[in-house]
Structure formats: structure tokens, C-alpha cells
Amino acid sequence: MGVALSRSAHSLTNALVNWRSASHTRLLTLATEHQTLIHMTSVDLRLDAQWVVPITPFGALPDHAVMIDNGRIVAVCSAEHAEREYIARETVSLPTHVLLPGLVNAHAHSAMALLRGIADDVALKPWLEQHIWPREGRFLAPDFVHDGTLLAAAEMLRGGITCCNDMYFFPDAAARAYRASGMRAMMGLPVLDFPTSYAANADACLQAGLAARDTWKSEARLAFSLAPHAPYTVGDESWAKIVMYARQLDLPIQTHVLEAPDERAQSVVQYGLAPLERLDRLGATGPGFIAIHCVQVDAADIDLLSAQGCHVVHCPTSNLKLANGVAPIAALAARGVNVALGTDSAASNNRIDVFGEARLAALIAKAATGDAASLPAATVLRMATLGGAAALGLDDKLGSLEAGKHADVIAVNMGGLDHVPCYDPISHLVHVTGRDQVSDVWVAGERLVEDGVLTRVDAQDLAARARFWQDRLQ
Amino acid sequence: MGVALSRSAHSLTNALVNWRSASHTRLLTLATEHQTLIHMTSVDLRLDAQWVVPITPFGALPDHAVMIDNGRIVAVCSAEHAEREYIARETVSLPTHVLLPGLVNAHAHSAMALLRGIADDVALKPWLEQHIWPREGRFLAPDFVHDGTLLAAAEMLRGGITCCNDMYFFPDAAARAYRASGMRAMMGLPVLDFPTSYAANADACLQAGLAARDTWKSEARLAFSLAPHAPYTVGDESWAKIVMYARQLDLPIQTHVLEAPDERAQSVVQYGLAPLERLDRLGATGPGFIAIHCVQVDAADIDLLSAQGCHVVHCPTSNLKLANGVAPIAALAARGVNVALGTDSAASNNRIDVFGEARLAALIAKAATGDAASLPAATVLRMATLGGAAALGLDDKLGSLEAGKHADVIAVNMGGLDHVPCYDPISHLVHVTGRDQVSDVWVAGERLVEDGVLTRVDAQDLAARARFWQDRLQ
Numbered sequence: 001m002g003v004a005l006s007r008s009a010h011s012l013t014n015a016l017v018n019w020r021s022a023s024h025t026r027l028l029t030l031a032t033e034h035q036t037l038i039h040m041t042s043v044d045l046r047l048d049a050q051w052v053v054p055i056t057p058f059g060a061l062p063d064h065a066v067m068i069d070n071g072r073i074v075a076v077c078s079a080e081h082a083e084r085e086y087i088a089r090e091t092v093s094l095p096t097h098v099l100l101p102g103l104v105n106a107h108a109h110s111a112m113a114l115l116r117g118i119a120d121d122v123a124l125k126p127w128l129e130q131h132i133w134p135r136e137g138r139f140l141a142p143d144f145v146h147d148g149t150l151l152a153a154a155e156m157l158r159g160g161i162t163c164c165n166d167m168y169f170f171p172d173a174a175a176r177a178y179r180a181s182g183m184r185a186m187m188g189l190p191v192l193d194f195p196t197s198y199a200a201n202a203d204a205c206l207q208a209g210l211a212a213r214d215t216w217k218s219e220a221r222l223a224f225s226l227a228p229h230a231p232y233t234v235g236d237e238s239w240a241k242i243v244m245y246a247r248q249l250d251l252p253i254q255t256h257v258l259e260a261p262d263e264r265a266q267s268v269v270q271y272g273l274a275p276l277e278r279l280d281r282l283g284a285t286g287p288g289f290i291a292i293h294c295v296q297v298d299a300a301d302i303d304l305l306s307a308q309g310c311h312v313v314h315c316p317t318s319n320l321k322l323a324n325g326v327a328p329i330a331a332l333a334a335r336g337v338n339v340a341l342g343t344d345s346a347a348s349n350n351r352i353d354v355f356g357e358a359r360l361a362a363l364i365a366k367a368a369t370g371d372a373a374s375l376p377a378a379t380v381l382r383m384a385t386l387g388g389a390a391a392l393g394l395d396d397k398l399g400s401l402e403a404g405k406h407a408d409v410i411a412v413n414m415g416g417l418d419h420v421p422c423y424d425p426i427s428h429l430v431h432v433t434g435r436d437q438v439s440d441v442w443v444a445g446e447r448l449v450e451d452g453v454l455t456r457v458d459a460q461d462l463a464a465r466a467r468f469w470q471d472r473l474q
Numbered sequence: 475m476g477v478a479l480s481r482s483a484h485s486l487t488n489a490l491v492n493w494r495s496a497s498h499t500r501l502l503t504l505a506t507e508h509q510t511l512i513h514m515t516s517v518d519l520r521l522d523a524q525w526v527v528p529i530t531p532f533g534a535l536p537d538h539a540v541m542i543d544n545g546r547i548v549a550v551c552s553a554e555h556a557e558r559e560y561i562a563r564e565t566v567s568l569p570t571h572v573l574l575p576g577l578v579n580a581h582a583h584s585a586m587a588l589l590r591g592i593a594d595d596v597a598l599k600p601w602l603e604q605h606i607w608p609r610e611g612r613f614l615a616p617d618f619v620h621d622g623t624l625l626a627a628a629e630m631l632r633g634g635i636t637c638c639n640d641m642y643f644f645p646d647a648a649a650r651a652y653r654a655s656g657m658r659a660m661m662g663l664p665v666l667d668f669p670t671s672y673a674a675n676a677d678a679c680l681q682a683g684l685a686a687r688d689t690w691k692s693e694a695r696l697a698f699s700l701a702p703h704a705p706y707t708v709g710d711e712s713w714a715k716i717v718m719y720a721r722q723l724d725l726p727i728q729t730h731v732l733e734a735p736d737e738r739a740q741s742v743v744q745y746g747l748a749p750l751e752r753l754d755r756l757g758a759t760g761p762g763f764i765a766i767h768c769v770q771v772d773a774a775d776i777d778l779l780s781a782q783g784c785h786v787v788h789c790p791t792s793n794l795k796l797a798n799g800v801a802p803i804a805a806l807a808a809r810g811v812n813v814a815l816g817t818d819s820a821a822s823n824n825r826i827d828v829f830g831e832a833r834l835a836a837l838i839a840k841a842a843t844g845d846a847a848s849l850p851a852a853t854v855l856r857m858a859t860l861g862g863a864a865a866l867g868l869d870d871k872l873g874s875l876e877a878g879k880h881a882d883v884i885a886v887n888m889g890g891l892d893h894v895p896c897y898d899p900i901s902h903l904v905h906v907t908g909r910d911q912v913s914d915v916w917v918a919g920e921r922l923v924e925d926g927v928l929t930r931v932d933a934q935d936l937a938a939r940a941r942f943w944q945d946r947l948q
Binding site: 114116117118120121122123124127151154155158159261317319320321322323324325326349350351352360362363364366367369370371372373374376377415416417418420421422423424427428431432434435436459462463466467469470473474 | 588590591592594595596597598601625628629632633735791793794795796797798799800823824825826834836837838840841843844845846847848850851889890891892894895896897898901902905906908909910933936937940941943944947948
């Protein structure tokens with residue numbers, strides 16, 4: 001923050017009187033015509049909106065502002081307070097908009113955006129074995145991953161997602177794409193026992209992944225985790241190594257677990273244990289464990305996830321589309337398990353749209369429990385933001401609009417005909433808003449979407465690259 | 475169609491040689507330098523698109539055109555054929571778009587757009603009794619219905635819905651709104667036994683409704699049906715009159731049926747019959763019977779609906795949100811029952827978005843049946859168009875792009891980053907497209923949305939009216 005002289009406050013006319021330095025800010029004290037003393041803090045950016053939904057505390061604050069300096073949130077305050085206390089180098093006025101924290105997509109395989117819609121109406125096993133893996137076998141390479149990840153990042157940013165939890169091959173190429181896009185990402189370093197174009201086995205996966213982490217670990221908008229694909233594709237020996245690295249390097253572990261109906265029985269046959277029980281015995285569970293899907297969890301699994309402080313990522317569209325079912329989110333949430341929302345890949349969704357997931361999560365929870373009060377809008381909106389940040393272990397930095405956190409902020413325009421009337425903006429954010437109403441997106445205070453247009457990514461060039469891959473894959 | 479002289483065809487230079495008249499068109503025969511004879515038909519409008527999805531026949535036709543004259547479709551043909559055979563007064567080029575028939579929203583309470591989001595997270599009975607009916611009791615009047623209907627019509631048109639099946643009070647006021655908007659609607663003339671601000675009883679409902687029909691029956695874009703609210707709100711005597719009027723006036727009957735879990739038991743207690751069995755005995759069922767919701771239908775109900783040739787309107791969002799469940803659509807479709815899609819009202823949805831309903835219908839069918847192949851995109855897209863038209867008894871006029879049908883056509887722009895790559899445009903229309911990608915909408919050949927902007931409705935004025943009602947209702 002710097003020093004500035006307010007011209008916008010009420011009837012300031014007189015000259016400088018007093019100058020002093022404070023610990024975090026330097027204040028300029030001016031005498032007005034009326035002898036009032038005004039202390040104003042200068043900031044980079046002021047966002048004025050019809051409502052601010054900071055998530056913490058929860059609610060929709062009318063006529064509020066978010067003050068941003070040096071990439072971080074300085075304050076969330078009333079417009080009146082902002083006018084009196086702050087002077088901003090840039091002010092963006094959003095008179096029919098809601099400001100809220102950027103959405104977190106807690107499960108993505110971003111590069112698979114290039115496989116969007118390549119095989120619908122197929123269950124998980126044949127979908128993987130007959131459609132996805134053969135194509136990955138032929139085309140998987142760093143340039144495929146770079147272009148696919150950039151395509152997904154552009155789609156995510158345009159739809160208000162400022163951070164995603166990715167899990168895919170060639171994380172180095174993905175990291176390049178995220179850096180180009182400006183969005184925040186946790187890179188899941190993939191581990192599989194069987195050979196792929198990426199690596200010959202689990203050890204080679206770990207080696208390649210940790211090398212990518214070494215290259216990129218100082219990049220402010222990137223974070224890392226270990227990503228064994230699933231209990232059924234990674235054996236005990238590899239899991240043991242993953243747990244060791246996770247402890248040594250303080251990295252979260254993310255994995256697909258209990259996604260399809262047959263996984264439990266298969267695990268019992270192969271290991272004599274249910275999948276989560278097995279991972280628990282291997283030491284994988286805990287507050288750094290991100291359990292993706294959890295469609296088929298039973299009461300014992302919920303006990304375990306709750307007792308160990310694990311996180312669950314709910315991917316409702318993908319779970320429905322692959323006919324896996326509906327995860328018991330209300331039961332998990334009731335036991336205090338943190339739940340985040342994920343899109344899964346564009347090959348099984350086929351959108352990368354957390355607004356869509358939030359709405360769907362709210363709707364299917366009501367039908368699945370028979371209780372219309374299940375997963376109210378407030379709960380779901382928290383899952384889409386702070387719940388996601390907490391799953392990634394980043395809730396001290398992201399997920400809510402609070403002083404000190406990164407300025408990852410999105411604006412939703414509620415001025416259109418489909419948002420009127422508006423009795424409750426939080427209800428609208430879940431049950432009415434489409435991602436197309438996201439007008440502006442800031443990550444670390446940088447405006448990456450301005451009035452609907454991506455500022456860093458050349459959309460036409462990117463679409464042409466996607467079509468190039470389409471021609472090859474077809 | 476008229477007479478025209480092509481200047482765009484290949485190297486036409488010579489003068490008029492021959493003139494003759496055909497039964498439906500008048501053709502101008504010209505001699506070219508190369509002595510070729512060219513017969514061109516003149517039309518009002520030619521729409522050129524990357525793909526045309528006519529629904530009948532089913533498929534995505536690349537580089538095709540839709541030729542329109544006098545509000546009707548003249549032909550769907552290749553761009554090359556169009557260039558050779560037709561000369562259009564206006565040509566719209568849509569190089570990254572899909573053209574398809576306008577969507578049909580087969581169940582709406584349009585005026586309730588003014589109650590959008592007024593009460594979430596409540597089951598059907600308390601939602602009606604504690605939230606909706608008391609407010610309707612205070613505010614229901616023609617001006618409320620007019621403004622709410624216009625708001626809904628604007629939202630529907632903007633999202634690619636060209637025809638809706640409405641069911642609400644004061645159909646005369648709603649008809650005024652539809653006429654102003656330009657969209658097509660079937661007006662359900664509501665019947666309830668208990669008194670409302672609209673009418674004192676069922677007889678008064680019928681009287682008021684049939685009077686509205688007399689006023690508006692020559693309006694080309696309006697159609698009418700009888701709309702007893704539900705088996706549980708309309709007694710046998712009233713149903714008998716409704717059936718009589720339906721036969722005399724050749725009107726369809728639409729009603730909410732088996733929406734909530736308790737309706738069957740309640741009907742058995744009160745009438746000794748399940749709801750559909752009772753309506754069947756009263757003579758209400760048949761090819762003119764539109765059964766809305768059908769969440770709780772059992773095997774006998776499905777038999778009855780199939781045997782009688784009834785139509786079912788599936789409203790997945792509303793059914794989930796009010797915790798009523800998931801209608802067995804795959805089972806109904808397997809028995810040959812025609813299924814259409816509906817949004818229900820914006821008070822229980824809270825969008826009026828048939829693209830959203832189509833996607834949700836596809837997704838929940840897969841999870842409900844455990845079969846990922848259930849309700850493929852093609853089936854759902856047909857429900858959203860021709861299925862809707864058939865439910866309304868209008869499939870000879872609407873629901874597909876075929877010569878002779880009304881030119882109700884929408885364009886979806888697939889040029890954006892979220893639609894690339896595109897391996898199958900029909901998959902994208904269901905699993906990727908949001909209503910925001912609808913760029914243009916024609917009803918009876920009239921362009922009601924042009925590049926995303928409503929041409930007849932003043933959006934700012936309408937939003938202001940919606941806020942006026944919000945202030946009163948709050």
C-alpha cells in the first residue's frame with residue numbers, strides 16, 4: 001500500500017497537515033473545511049458491488065466493496081466505509097453484480113478437455129478401457145497436455161473457477177499452461193502401476209512428478225499433491241512410497257475412491273479389505289487425504305472419513321453420467337466431513353462448470369434423501385468455494401473474501417431478466433446463475449476476465465488448436 | 475414465394491427467354507451463356523449453418539440451410555443445393571452454429587416468474603400451502619399475470635424456447651403477454667374446485683377460461699387446452715364437465731398427476747382408486763391427455779398411459795428440488811409413451827431453461843436405471859422438441875425442421891471455447907450447450923432474438939417491472 005490524497009471524499013479542500021507511518025500502512029492525515037481528520041489507506045483496487053458474499057462470514061452484504069492491494073484482500077466493507085477510509089488507484093463499479101470468492105474445482109483432468117464428448121452413454125469401465133485409455137495411449141504427450149490444459153483453464157476462468165485440483169499426466173506441461181492462463185492450480189502428480197506414455201511404472205511416475213514439482217514449486221499460483229489414480233490401479237508397495245513422500249514433503253494425497261459399484265467387492269477379493277479400510281491401514285488417510293467421488297461409501301466408510309478428517313470431492317455430473325449413482329453428501333456433511341465440488345473431466349461431464357455442479361448437487365441431494373431441506377443453497381455455495389480450498393489444504397489462503405487472503409474474486413451479473421426478481425442472491429447463485437453470468441474474474445488481484453473476455457488467453461488461437469487435436473483424434 | 479432473377483448463380487448474363495407458371499411456385503427460366511436452364515425459387519429467408527439438426531430425419535447435417543417463406547419452412551437442404559435452387563430476400567450466415575427446431579417447454583406456470591426463488595428447500599405441500607398460495611391470494615390479478623408471463627416469455631425466447639404449455643390464472647392477461655413477446659403458447663385454462671382471486675369455483679374457472687379462448691382463438695401463435703390443476707384439487711363432477719368440454723371443443727386436457735409421494739394413497743382413501751385409474755374411468759385419458767410429472771407412476775400406471783396413448787411431461791429439476799423423486803422416464807419411453815420436457819415454474823426451478831432440463835433428464839435417467847446408455851442425447855433432444863410438440867397435439871405444425879411446418883428455428887453458437895472440440899454436435903447440444911449459447915431465434919420466420927438480443931421486448935423496462943413486483947411481494 002502507498003500514500004495517496006483523496007479527492008473523492010466529502011469536501012476535502014485543505015492541505016497536508018500531518019504525516020505519520022503505521023506498521024502496515026502509511027496514512028495521510030488531512031484537515032477538511034470542517035476540521036475533520038480523515039485517515040485514508042491507499043490500495044490498488046476497489047471493487048464496488050450490489051452485494052458481496054464473502055462466505056466467511058456467511059451472507060449477502062448489500063452495497064459493499066472489496067479492497068485489494070498487492071494481490072491480497074485488504075478489507076470487505078460497506079461502500080460508505082470504503083469511500084471514507086480508502087483511496088484506490090483503480091475502482092471497478094459493478095452495480096448489478098454479486099462479488100464472491102472464485103470457485104474451486106476440486107477434481108479435474110484438465111487436459112481431457114480435448115476428449116470432450118468423445119464417448120457418451122457408456123459406463124465407467126468400458127468408457128475407460130474402450131474409449132479413453134486407447135486414445136490416451138496414442139496421443140498422450142506434453143503438447144497434448146499443454147493445449148488441453150490451457151483449453152480447460154480458459155473455460156474454467158470464463159466460468160468463475162479461479163483454482164482447480166488437476167490430476168493428469170505430464171504435470172510439467174500442464175504447469176506451463178496454468179502459468180500462461182494465470183489461474184491457480186494444485187497439480188496432482190499422477191501415479192499408476194501400469195505403463196503409460198508418461199511413465200513405465202509407479203516409481204517412474206513419482207520421479208517425473210517430483211521433478212516437475214521441483215521445477216515449479218516457487219510458482220506462486222501452483223501447489224502440488226500426490227495423485228495415485230485409484231486403490232484398484234495402485235498396489236500396496238506404491239501406496240507405501242506415496243505415503244512416505246507425502247509425509248516427507250508435506251503434500252496432500254488425492255485419489256479416486258469408491259466411484260463405481262464394483263470397487264468394494266473387487267478390493268475385498270484382492271486385498272481382503274474395503275478400499276478405504278485398506279488405504280487407512282497403509283497410512284494414507286488423514287486431513288491431507290482427498291477422497292474423490294465416494295459414491296459407494298457405506299456407514300463404516302463415513303465413520304472412517306469423519307474420524308480421520310479426510311476431505312471428499314463430490315462430482316455429481318460425472319457420477320450420474322457414468323451411471324455410478326449419487327454420493328451420500330448430506331450424510332457426509334452431517335458427520336462433519338468437509339465436502340468440495342469437482343467437475344471431473346470434460347470427457348465425462350462434458351462441461352467444466354462448478355456453477356452447474358453446485359446446482360446439481362443441491363437438487364440431487366433433495367431427491368436422494370427425500371428431504372427438500374437437504375443441502376440448502378448456502379451449504380452448496382460454501383462447498384464450491386471454501387470447501388474446495390479446505391480440501392486442497394489452502395483454506396488459509398483461498399475460498400473466502402477475508403483480509404489477508406489472495407484476491408481471487410469473481411463478479412456475477414444479476415442484472416439480466418433471468419435473475420429478476422431477486423429475493424435472495426444466495427439462492428440465485430445456486431439455483432439461477434449460469435456460468436455465463438460471470439462478468440469478471442480476478443486471481444491474485446489480476447483481472448483475468450474483463451466483462452466476459454479473457455485477458456490473457458487468445459480464444460481464437462486456442463479454439464484453432466483444439467480443432468487441430470480434434471482432427472487428429474477423430 | 476415470388477419470382478426472382480438470380481444474380482448470384484454461376485455466370486448468368488443473358489436475358490429472359492421463357493416464362494411459365496407452376497402449381498406452387500412461379501419459375502423464371504433463363505438461358506445462360508452455357509445454355510443451361512436454371513429454375514430458382516424465391517423465398518423470404520435463408521439460414522446457412524455449420525450443421526442443421528432437423529430432428530426428423532434425425533442427425534446433424536453439415537453445411538446445410540433452412541429455407542423459409544411466409545413463416546413456414548420450405549426446405550432443409552445442403553448449402554450447395556440452396557445456392558443452386560433458391561434465391562432469398564434475406565440470408566443469415568451462421569458459420570459456427572447449429573440450427574434446430576425451437577425447444578418446447580411442455581409445462582410452465584409462466585407468471586410465477588415473479589416468485590422466482592421466493593421459497594427454496596421446502597417440500598411440495600408446505601411450499602404450496604405456506605409460501606405460494608398465500609402470496610397468490612394477495613397478489614393474483616391480471617397485471618401480475620401479464621408482467622410475470624412477459625418476463626417468463628422473454629427468458630424462454632432468449633434461451634431457445636419458442637413454444638410453451640402454460641397453466642395459470644387469468645389466461646387472457648397471459649395471452650396479451652405472449653402476443654407482445656411473439657412466442658407461441660398453449661394456454662392451459664385452469665380449473666380448481668376451491669375459490670381463488672381468479673374464480674369462485676370450477677364452473678367459474680371454465681366460464682372465464684372459455685371466454686378467454688373465444689377472445690384469442692384466432693391468434694395464430696396461441697393454442698388452448700383445459701387444465702384441471704390435479705386429481706386432488708378437482709372433484710369428479712368438475713372432471714366430468716372438463717371431459718365434456720374437451721370432447722366438444724377438441725381441446726387437450728393437461729393436469730399435474732402423481733407428482734408427490736402421498737398422492738396415490740390419498741386418492742385411494744378418498745376415491746377408492748389410484749389417481750390415473752380414476753381419471754381413466756372419468757374418460758379423461760387418451761391421446762389428448764397430458765400427464766404432468768408422473769414421478770410416482772407404477773407399472774399399472776405405465777400400462778394405462780401406454781394403452782391410452784397419453785403424453786407425459788417430465789420436469790426433472792422441479793421434481794428433484796421439491797424432493798418428489800425421479801420419474802421413470804426410460805420405462806415410459808420403452809413402452810412407447812411420448813415424453814416431453816417441462817420446467818415447471820420459476821418458483822420451483824428456478825430457471826425456465828429447457829436446455830438445462832434436457833441435460834438433467836439425460837443424467838438422472840442413467841443413475842436411476844444404473845445404465846449409462848439410458849436416455850442418450852438423441853432421445854432427450856427429441857423430447858425437448860418433437861416430443862413437446864406431440865404432447866401439445868401440434869406435431870403436425872411444430873417440433874422439427876420439415877417443409878410445411880412453422881419456421882420456429884433456433885441457432886446455437888458452437889464456436890466458443892466450451893464447445894471445442896466437437897466430435898458430435900448432438901452430444902454437445904445436450905451435454906455441453908447452455909441456453910446462453912442460443913444466438914438467434916425465429917418464430918413463424920420472425921426473428922425474435924438477434925445475436926442474443928430480444929427484438930420485441932424491452933428488457934430494461936421489463937426488469938424494472940419485475941423489481942416493482944418484487945418490492946410489493948417482499
